[in-house]
Amino acid sequence: MTTVHANGVALGIESFGPDDAPLVLLAGGTTMLSWPDALCERLAAGGRRVVRYDLRDSGESTTADPEAPAYTLRTLAADAAALVEALGGGPAHLAGIGVGGMVAQVAVLDHPAAFSAVTLVGTRAVAPGPPDADLPDHDAATMGRLFARPLPDWSDRGAVADFAASGAEILGNDPDAARTAAARIWDRTPGTAPPVQMANQLGLVFSRLDCSPRWRERLPEITVPALIVHGRRDPFFPVGNGEALAREIPGAQLLILDAAATAIPAPAIDQVSEAMLKLP
Template structure:
């Protein structure tokens, strides 16, 4: 199934890189990049499109084909990223969209659904948690300590060299994801990065935007306000955001259903794409 790449300019003047799958007249499923659009596998986008949805995945600011200014020092906030999602949804379809976030972009999706309820009719949260990057609440499981120690022991590569994608494969294996798939995705991310300037590739490959992003105020206590159909998807083997985080989201969002992928970690494996798509289409 083919796709079309393009861009969308928000009312605030931010350009977002986008890719479209499926019938442009079909109900919209908007996939927030986590941080690049390639965090959403082609297999899932295609399965959703076959299920009668218009699927649009997009890059967050400072990565991929979106506006990039200073990835290491974002002058915008989590609320601004949430507003981008709402503006994109309204710009693509007058009907409320099904919004989905994965990993750190699941935080964007939660805030967008809370702050812009008129823009969204359903919500999918994949491999994420109900608090911002940094110290977690006492009842939430933090990153696996051994995994993080081994991850930070990996020598940082020269990101001007395409061979640096081996770092992404090694880090993915530590997280429990398939290194071959991660390597192929990292190669695509490398080739889509807007320049070879220092800092650009690490921002695209390592989600560094969230290291300096203002994510205040907290939103976890507002989750019971969500009344739209919600799917929480989490990999049983996720060592970065352990599954207890997804379980907490499913408990605190009144309309949520939890889908645990027993053989998955942080990424959605191609083998699980049809199962995840079916659950999303059922919302």
């Protein structure tokens, strides 16, 4: 892992595969560890240069004030395009997961020359907050259980990992994988201040981020090949959100993972990587 300077900030990255291979850029949601190691390795074995990266205010990327971010969603989209240029591998296949999928949508709309394809995993076409009337909202019962838990002591690595595991179980993800990832994220988080930890572990910086203007109405402008991946059991962004993206992005391919929730589970790695490798 290292950092690359792009768009005026340092962005934490990790690379897999040869530097001269076609670039696949994986936008974190919010840290790079949202993307499983095994998926990165599988894409690299398929002849790609894979670079996963941390969004601002997470991981090894520039961290300022997650409670009052002095940037917008469009800034994060510009970061992705600038990172492609800094890596010298463009145009790139850009992939985003969760909130990183929102970054990816805006990036391919605002900076089309930087990208050759886009993959959107477990995301939706509107910003955090109440969705459009035709899009399914978070499952209320699941969210009630998720947010009823007391927050952990953010200075206690084990407590944070256990908190992540319990959340994964509520969401329908693998709790052991979540515990391991949370411990790794904790190790990479610059300090134990609650706002910084919550930006890294929970992505809460997005709840304070300016995500205007809307971009859903612009989705038909996306002309690069698109893959939409969504878990059928996702209670956070229910599958109807992925189906809407597939309808509204011209020619988009929809891959529904029947046994998945919000994360890409280990048994689906081959299926997802094979679909991604078909894109330029």
